Amino acid sequence: DAESHWCYDIQAMNPQYSCQGPDHWGGDCQKSHQSPIDIITNKTRLDHSLGDFSFSGYDKKQRRTVQNNGHSVMVSLESGVEINGGGLATHYRATQLHLHWSEKVDKGSEHSLDGQHFAMEMHIVHEKEMSLKEENPKDKIAVLAFLVEEGNELNEGFWPLVEALDLVPKPNMSTTMEPSSIMDLLPKKEKLRHYFRYQGSLTTPNCDETVVWTVFKEHIQLHKDQILAFSQKLYYDKERSMRMTDNVRPLQDLGDRLVYTS
Ligand SMILES: Nc1nc(-c2ccc(Cl)c(S(N)(=O)=O)c2)cs1
Numbered sequence: 001d002a003e004s005h006w007c008y009d010i011q012a013m014n015p016q017y018s019c020q021g022p023d024h025w026g027g028d029c030q031k032s033h034q035s036p037i038d039i040i041t042n043k044t045r046l047d048h049s050l051g052d053f054s055f056s057g058y059d060k061k062q063r064r065t066v067q068n069n070g071h072s073v074m075v076s077l078e079s080g081v082e083i084n085g086g087g088l089a090t091h092y093r094a095t096q097l098h099l100h101w102s103e104k105v106d107k108g109s110e111h112s113l114d115g116q117h118f119a120m121e122m123h124i125v126h127e128k129e130m131s132l133k134e135e136n137p138k139d140k141i142a143v144l145a146f147l148v149e150e151g152n153e154l155n156e157g158f159w160p161l162v163e164a165l166d167l168v169p170k171p172n173m174s175t176t177m178e179p180s181s182i183m184d185l186l187p188k189k190e191k192l193r194h195y196f197r198y199q200g201s202l203t204t205p206n207c208d209e210t211v212v213w214t215v216f217k218e219h220i221q222l223h224k225d226q227i228l229a230f231s232q233k234l235y236y237d238k239e240r241s242m243r244m245t246d247n248v249r250p251l252q253d254l255g256d257r258l259v260y261t262s
């Protein structure tokens with residue numbers, strides 16, 4: 001096709017692929033308030049307005065659609081799943097959650113903390129209720145980011161998602177997960193009061209600079225076998241010639257931005 005599709009470095013490096021790696025992504029991807037970033041924790045600023053989040057619909061057990069969209073595995077979230085508080089301007093409606101990962105347990109997260117990457121990163125994407133007259137505000141999207149590290153116990157809450165991976169190996173395949181709640185995937189609620197906050201972008205094209213980011217300090221623990229399932233069961237292509245792994249955008253410059261902490 002005229003303008004080849006966007007992809008990650010691991011795909012662009014493969015001669016079989018003619019796709020545009022991160023250095024060639026278009027849209028706003030080459031601008032200066034991009035994501036992900038390395039968060040240098042001792043340079044973050046305490047912001048007392050960063051209060052607790054209130055989550056609604058997060059504990060609702062639901063059968064949800066899981067799909068392989070060629071870049072990640074994505075769970076569609078229905079209306080009624082919302083967040084409020086957390087220093088956000090208003091309430092936001094969840095639309096989807098997806099993950100980024102590697103088979104190397106220290107290279108799969110998009111954000112890093114003091115230069116350290118983690119095994120995976122889960123993003124819960126929310127959109128602000130938009131009144132028509134508002135142009136593209138910088139906080140149109142709120143993403144809740146959870147770093148995932150290898151733990152030695154199986155994470156029971158993740159089984160419905162991990163088991164669904166077998167059914168969506170190729171792009172554009174989708175299935176329905178066994179009933180599960182978003183809360184099942186997260187660290188304990190009382191641990192979610194500590195987080196970092198900064199202004200950035202989507203980490204996938206067109207990299208719109210309309211995302212208010214929340215990176216939680218408490219990590220999700222997943223067993224190694226559950227982490228490896230993502231790279232072992234999913235493929236970037238329908239020929240299943242390339243496993244889906246390292247779907248991680250390189251770190252972007254913080255530039256003139258500050259990172260705040262609750
Ligand atoms: N086709 C795809 N879109 C995404 C996506 C969409 C919206 C958002 Cl906000 C993000 S991210 N990584 O910035 O959270 C990713 C992934 S794969």
Ligand SMILES: [Zn+2]
Nearest residue numbers: 098100123203
């Ligand atoms: Zn993401």
